[in-house]
Amino acid sequence: AQSVTQPDIHITVSEGASLELRCNYSYGATPYLFWYVQSPGQGLQLLLKYFSGDTLVQGIKGFEAEFKRSQSSFNLRKPSVHWSDAAEYFCAVGSYNTDKLIFGTGTRLQVFP
Amino acid sequence: GAGVSQSPSNKVTEKGKDVELRCDPISGHTALYWYRQSLGQGLEFLIYFQGNSAPDKSGLPSDRFSAERTGGSVSTLTIQRTQQEDSAVYLCASSGVQGAPYGYTFGSGTRLTVV
Numbered sequence: 241a242q243s244v245t246q247p248d249i250h251i252t253v254s255e256g257a258s259l260e261l262r263c264n265y266s267y268g269a270t271p272y273l274f275w276y277v278q279s280p281g282q283g284l285q286l287l288l289k290y291f292s293g294d295t296l297v298q299g300i301k302g303f304e305a306e307f308k309r310s311q312s313s314f315n316l317r318k319p320s321v322h323w324s325d326a327a328e329y330f331c332a333v334g335s336y337n338t339d340k341l342i343f344g345t346g347t348r349l350q351v352f353p
Numbered sequence: 354g355a356g357v358s359q360s361p362s363n364k365v366t367e368k369g370k371d372v373e374l375r376c377d378p379i380s381g382h383t384a385l386y387w388y389r390q391s392l393g394q395g396l397e398f399l400i401y402f403q404g405n406s407a408p409d410k411s412g413l414p415s416d417r418f419s420a421e422r423t424g425g426s427v428s429t430l431t432i433q434r435t436q437q438e439d440s441a442v443y444l445c446a447s448s449g450v451q452g453a454p455y456g457y458t459f460g461s462g463t464r465l466t467v468v
Contacts, residue, residue: 346395
């Protein structure tokens with residue numbers, strides 16, 4: 241079955257520390273992969289996406305993600321977290337032949353000063 | 354419009370009442386999606402419209418839920434005889450001619466509270 245797993249429900253980091261949010265997927269076709277961020281009371285904003293080509297993709301707000309086919313992973317990283325990055329992060333997967341994205345359950349990021 | 358617009362942003366209703374939630378997608382976007390986000394949960398797919406095709410209703414949790422899309426633009430999600438478990442944030446998204454695989458644009462959501 242197609243699925244997306246975000247193993248970490250809640251992560252706490254100090255401002256300035258590095259960050260990695262995990263995402264694993266199970267998908268029969270070649271996946272298209274996405275990371276969205278949701279700030280409190282807001283909708284979801286697209287951070288970055290991977291379709292093909294270079295497996296390291298850059299996104300907005302200084303985020304990047306790396307697609308590792310052998311590990312079925314698409315982890316999100318940021319070298320230095322800012323307090324404004326506190327939010328909920330969702331990984332999603334789709335494909336060229338699908339009409340819907342499948343979302344993970346999200347990881348809530350808390351940033352301490 | 355410039356983005357996906359949802360209204361109302363918040364709705365409190367009494368158990369048993371009907372509610373209507375509205376979504377105005379980005380102009381020209383042919384695909385429109387409704388998702389539900391319950392506290393501590395991920396996004397639950399509800400329904401999907403693509404152009405003039407029959408909608409994909411496979412995610413609607415019960416027959417109390419229905420949605421329509423008029424003129425290929427605005428969509429209304431209706432919940433009849435609301436229950437407390439319907440309390441959630443209802444998110445609408447749209448995608449352009451390239452389709453869903455290239456990502457959605459989400460609205461800010463409607464927070465529904467059933468008391």
